[in-house]
Amino acid sequence: MPAGPRLPWIALVALVAACGDNTPALVPATASTTAGSTSTGGEGGPPTSTANPDDGTTDPPVTTAPPTTGGEPGTTGEPGTTGEPGTTGEPTLPGCGDAPPADFVAEPSAPADGAAVPGPSVDLVVTIGGTILADATAKFHLREVHTLTDADDFTIVILPDTQNYTQFPGNFPQYPAQTQWVWDHRNTDNIVAVLHNGDVVQHGNIEEIEWQRADTAMSTLEKTGTKFPDGIPYGIAVGNHDNGASFHDDIPFSTALFNKYFGVDRFEGRAYYGGHYGKKNDNNWILVRAGNLDILMVSLEYRGDLGQDPDVLAWARGVFEEHPHALGIVNSHHIVKANGDFSAEGKQIYDVMKKVDNVQLMTSGHIKEFRARRTDNYMGHRIHSMLADYQDLIVPADDCAGGCGYMRIWRFSPQKNQLKVETYSPSLDKFMTGDKEQFTLTVDLSAATGVFEVVGQTAGHDATLVHTVTDLKPGATYEWYAIVRECGAKVTTPTRTFTVE
Structure with a gap:
């Protein structure tokens, strides 16, 4: 699809950074000494239990120190951040105006829900509409659907x-x-x-x-x-x-x-x-x-x-x-x-x-x-x-x-x-x-039946945003959705399913 008008590269970098998904990380950057370990990770975090009863346990120290400060009202729990209720907490961006566009919409458009795709790759496509003042960003989430036991x-x-x-x-x-x-x-x-x-x-x-x-x-x-x-x-x-x-x-x-x-x-x-x-x-x-x-x-x-x-x-x-x-x-x-x-x-x-x-x-x-x-x-x-x-x-x-x-x-x-x-x-x-x-x-x-993982992010000014997923398993069923942001507006699309032939 022909490229639409673009912001200067400095504004685009700022836009992509500001419009990123603000979901709080599950694993803080610095591990607490009371936890007895250093943990790193991302969305979803590690499993918290196991069938193995012998895991080499140690007794924790007792912690009674006064608390430190954290996030301010209006946040989703990220220390030291602020935001207004009902918004994404993003700053005003170049070309965005004073408020998020109220008519901004986003829908998954391909593959069709329940479709069978040839694999091993597929294009996940989101169609956006309404007022598009600047580049929109779509963060794509995907999971393989597993059989439960x-x-x-x-x-x-x-x-x-x-x-x-x-x-x-x-x-x-x-x-x-x-x-x-x-x-x-x-x-x-x-x-x-x-x-x-x-x-x-x-x-x-x-x-x-x-x-x-x-x-x-x-x-x-x-x-x-x-x-x-x-x-x-x-x-x-x-x-x-x-x-x-x-x-x-x-x-x-x-x-x-x-x-x-x-x-x-x-x-x-x-x-x-x-x-x-x-x-x-x-x-x-x-x-x-x-x-x-x-x-x-x-x-x-x-x-x-x-x-x-x-x-x-x-x-x-x-x-x-x-x-x-x-x-x-x-x-x-x-x-x-x-x-x-x-x-x-x-x-x-x-x-x-x-x-x-x-x-x-x-x-x-x-x-x-x-x-x-x-x-x-x-x-x-x-x-x-x-x-x-x-x-x-x-x-x-x-x-x-x-x-x-x-x-x-x-x-x-x-x-x-x-x-x-x-x-x-x-x-x-x-x-x-x-x-x-x-x-x-x-x-x-x-x-x-499965954990959604972030598989990619796309930014653009066009009516569609596309991300290609590779290395799909033959015979597997997948579900996906996207979180789309533009000038402070945020839409989470419905979840769609496809099967790899």
């Missing part, structure tokens, strides 16, 4: 409120028993992550000894080995007892001690740590890989009567949208009430996430001695939301209190598109039964 199954462990373990020394052994079980079963159960629902402690800004106990328990997950260079990935949501929003505290909504013990510096440099909102770790996200599936987990701070901050929710939505093919999970302290209704802030979270296609699960605690769940469907998009909290459970026959060590085990089967939820206590070695404690949910895990 039982070997693709994986597990995530949910830790409900631990406040009565950290407050009372007699109850405390049940907390490290939970994390030790996770570590001991990391390979046999293919555990890829742990999420703490919040209320780590009882007196968030008063009793530092409680945070020290939590640090001891969670440090077990930070042991390192050949297959786990950053330890077992985990994320923590800030609960009302953690930030002083309960009557037990006298410094409302302060997270000074939370950030002293579980702040940005503790996680920075670990490959799974995606980032945080603002300068503190109160709202944070992690990204892990289970076989061929990326799993993105965002933890949001409890805000109670203040309600969730709209800017934080916009940030969280942006994080999920930057990883459209990852399984999305929201972790926050109070989402579901005892009767199964949404809490006020749970409803705020859902009203944002229901419009984000890849968010399918939300997990919470907060309500003592209750378990509840709900499933909501918005225009075909289904989200399962769950509540589990055992903090006041006392079983004299088992000589236990404070929750008796019960936690949730989420067992995923991508082959069956299923999530089996179990309730188990490592300290008692007992399962709870009943439909509130053991149940199966349908979850779309089709993305586990």
Whole structure:
């Protein structure tokens, strides 16, 4: 196709750089000393579990230093960057005007969806339209589609409120028993992550000894080995007892001690740590890989009567949208009430996430001695939301209190598109039964059939942008899409499939 008008070469270089994909890197440039290793990588990151139980583990150092600063509001977690909600955060470019073009569109045009191509190469073609003020860039993503088996199954462990373990020394052994079980079963159960629902402690800004106990328990997950260079990935949501929003505290909504013990510096440099909102770790996200599936987990701070901050929710939505093919999970302290209704802030979270296609699960605690769940469907998009909290459970026959060590085990089967939820206590070695404690949910895990990788980028001023993919496998099926940017506008094209003859 004849070449269209071009910008001067200096402007073109600036345009291509500014219009590049701003997706945060999964592996930070400098590894944290707490991780015990140096990690490098790119989109998708390394596997986080293995079937080999002998991986030469070592104990981690204890980290209690004050946190360092990170990204500003409006980012997707990249430290030291800023951006406005609803835009790509790109500067104004030569010839672009004052605002992104509202009518910019992009569609995959070849090969046709479901087509058979001769191979071993194929041209991926995107057709663009609307206002084209300067060169557009298209970043092409491709994956080979694999057949799923039982070997693709994986597990995530949910830790409900631990406040009565950290407050009372007699109850405390049940907390490290939970994390030790996770570590001991990391390979046999293919555990890829742990999420703490919040209320780590009882007196968030008063009793530092409680945070020290939590640090001891969670440090077990930070042991390192050949297959786990950053330890077992985990994320923590800030609960009302953690930030002083309960009557037990006298410094409302302060997270000074939370950030002293579980702040940005503790996680920075670990490959799974995606980032945080603002300068503190109160709202944070992690990204892990289970076989061929990326799993993105965002933890949001409890805000109670203040309600969730709209800017934080916009940030969280942006994080999920930057990883459209990852399984999305929201972790926050109070989402579901005892009767199964949404809490006020749970409803705020859902009203944002229901419009984000890849968010399918939300997990919470907060309500003592209750378990509840709900499933909501918005225009075909289904989200399962769950509540589990055992903090006041006392079983004299088992000589236990404070929750008796019960936690949730989420067992995923991508082959069956299923999530089996179990309730188990490592300290008692007992399962709870009943439909509130053991149940199966349908979850779309089709993305586990393969990981999208960036295979190339093309820039141009013409109506089509083309990238040639080579070395395709005969008989293999592939899926692809492109992220197209122009003058601050951004479009993610629909996904298309083709098979190589």
